[in-house]
Amino acid sequence: MSQSQLELIILTPEKELFRGEVENVTLPGSKGKFEVLINHAPLISSLEKGIIEYTIDGEKHQTEISGGFVEVNNNKVNVCVELQMQ
Secondary structure, eight states: OOTTOEEEEEEOSSOEEEEEEESEEEEEETTEEEEEOTTOOOEEEEEOSEEEEEEETTEEEEEEEEEEEEEEETTEEEEEEEEOOO
16 A cells, blocks of 8 residues: 555445545545545544545545445545445
């Protein structure tokens, strides 16, 4: 992993949606939207219905969720989510 990147893993109970290096990630926390950058303080938070946004090589990507949890530690962002029903 690059020193200027985060490792992001997005999981559902059924499958792994994404695993890779990102520049940042914005999450819909239960107390409001927040952004995780390199060297972010460790945290665990619940997530509300909303959109996870992350940037890879300057390009924005999105995943719509109905809720979940996130753990941030040592530049690793582990997200367990339920997906929006289409």
